[in-house]
Amino acid sequence: MSPAVADAKPYVYVPSNDDGSVTVIDQATMQVVDQYKVGKLVQHVVASWDMTTLYATASGSNRLVEIDPTTGHEGAAINVAAPYNLYFTPDGSMAIVMAERLERMDFYDRLTWKLKFSVKAPCKGVNHADWSADGAFFLATCEFSGDIIKVDTATGTVLNLLPLPKDSMPQDLRLAPDGTKFYVADMMHGVVWILAGDGLSITGAITTGTGPHGIYPSRDSTRIYVTNRGRLMRDVSRKSRPGDGSVSVIDPLTDKVVATWEVPGGGSPDMGGVSADGKTLWLSGRYDSVVYAFDTTTGALRATIPVPPGPHGLAVFPQPGRYSLGHTGNYR
Numbered sequence: 001m002s003p004a005v006a007d008a009k010p011y012v013y014v015p016s017n018d019d020g021s022v023t024v025i026d027q028a029t030m031q032v033v034d035q036y037k038v039g040k041l042v043q044h045v046v047a048s049w050d051m052t053t054l055y056a057t058a059s060g061s062n063r064l065v066e067i068d069p070t071t072g073h074e075g076a077a078i079n080v081a082a083p084y085n086l087y088f089t090p091d092g093s094m095a096i097v098m099a100e101r102l103e104r105m106d107f108y109d110r111l112t113w114k115l116k117f118s119v120k121a122p123c124k125g126v127n128h129a130d131w132s133a134d135g136a137f138f139l140a141t142c143e144f145s146g147d148i149i150k151v152d153t154a155t156g157t158v159l160n161l162l163p164l165p166k167d168s169m170p171q172d173l174r175l176a177p178d179g180t181k182f183y184v185a186d187m188m189h190g191v192v193w194i195l196a197g198d199g200l201s202i203t204g205a206i207t208t209g210t211g212p213h214g215i216y217p218s219r220d221s222t223r224i225y226v227t228n229r230g231r232l233m234r235d236v237s238r239k240s241r242p243g244d245g246s247v248s249v250i251d252p253l254t255d256k257v258v259a260t261w262e263v264p265g266g267g268s269p270d271m272g273g274v275s276a277d278g279k280t281l282w283l284s285g286r287y288d289s290v291v292y293a294f295d296t297t298t299g300a301l302r303a304t305i306p307v308p309p310g311p312h313g314l315a316v317f318p319q320p321g322r323y324s325l326g327h328t329g330n331y332r
Helices: none
Strands: 011-016 021-026 031-037 042-047 054-058 063-067 074-079 085-088 094-099 104-109 115-120 126-131 137-142 147-152 158-163 170-175 181-186 191-196 202-207 212-217 224-228 246-251 256-262 269-274 280-285 290-295 301-306 315-317 324-326
Touching (some): 011 042, 011 054, 021 042, 085 126, 085 324, 126 324, 137 170, 147 170, 181 224, 212 269, 269 290, 269 315
Parallel strands (some): 126 170, 170 212
Antiparallel strands (some): 054 063, 085 094, 094 104, 137 147, 170 181, 181 191, 191 202, 290 301
């Protein structure tokens, strides 16, 4: 663990779209310890590059709200346009706001939050991203047009646009633990696409469950956890039914599903992360107003914790790593 997180409390931060709040859960007791409003359409909670601050991305209020990880309390607001998601370049010089509804990526000075430049996305719904192993470029998913774009880290230049198969709806995107390929969760096709390490081609597909959304590596990198919402976009207004929702466990060496964890009684696992000790996978239940805590050894559901409606990009903090690339827990 970095010295930067030595005083951070072991909490889970849960942003809820529908009421603009963040709920704070103690990882040890699995009890809610705080809750506060941060703004409309809060989407994700993101660790800063140096891991000393968390940011709640309130896209509907056009602001980031700071959270102090040593207390869990909210702080000052930073005005930025439409922050659906938030990332940081590997060298820590810039913050990248994925302004999804504006169809652009805004590059800010990480320390001053002054806008350096904007890049118009050649696609619709740009939101999730991850970097190449050397940090020279990142790939980003375009949810509403079904594309993957390759972007130069230093300049923001779009280097390539890769269309996924027809009707794709790509969500989370992650570099594989060995750095040789990328995984992309496609909510409409029920698969995780495998992309070449250069991001220019599709090299395979892994069938998961219905509505795959989030991708999270295990602490030892021997497993990849993929969350399946259990429904397609046209069917998201209802509570879950028995049989809905699961987690697909993938072996990244073989790219095969080696286990499937069901949500008892049905559920809608969406986004989250693994605890620092690797023993618990925390996930938001997007359409059921809950947070799930799965035992990563057995796949059993350890707890279901009620939260306000629309829980989305929850963050588990602190995490091991030298620095944060952003999103809900992407560290290097």
